[in-house]
Amino acid sequence: MIRPIKKITLRKTKKKSPKGVIHIQASFNNTIVTITDLRGQVISWSSSGACGFKGAKKSTAYAAQIATENAIKQWTDQNTKQAEVMMSGPGPGRETALRAIRNSRVILSFIRDVTPIPHNGCRPPKKRRV
Template sequence: MLFLKLNVKKQKSSKKKIKKKLLKVIIHIKASFNNTIITITDLFGNVIGWSSTGICGFKGSRKSTPFAAQMAVENVLQNCSDYGFKQADVIISGPGSGREISLRAIQKSNILINVIRDITPIPHNGCRPPKKRRV
């Protein structure tokens, strides 16, 4: 048997992902003492884009600064500008220093903020205290 090799190239069917235009999104801000993470989701919770201060090039103690949080917000809004949203609900979690400045950066980018929710966990009575010291 003789097999002939023919130069037949398979055509790749490239399906481009169609980006939907969104009217409203949810912006999650997690501001810890060491980092600030910003996630943008649609109203169903599907992640559209995210960024953090470490991705923006900050390392060490500079990751926890308000300026780094501002740069992370600008980065994620620039990456998600194709979706064309103009309204957002903001959910903030954590006690970090990037909380306030990230809100200001969102407002500066001409996005209308409808709701600001703070879901930072607060202990009601704290941990159980240690046993009394015996001498």
């Protein structure tokens, strides 16, 4: 009985892009940091929960700092040092994540706040009567 020969395929090599986009999504419960190339393909990511923080500690500024440092450490192994920053959300990890990016000596071209703000959209829920 003859076995069919497996096709040998080459692994895809990661293309090094000269610039990246750092997305920071800071909610009240967690902070997620995603680093993409200019086309939007994810290079590295990290979150407070993925760094080992659980429960209420995920929403702290320190957890956001550690998550940002982890994502940038994976990203800078590819020798890319220039980035744009897109921040969204009202969480406590916003400013600390940005501070961690600046401390890592990444050259920032701009920082943009992309938090969605309603222009008098949905009706809010009724007031609580306690």
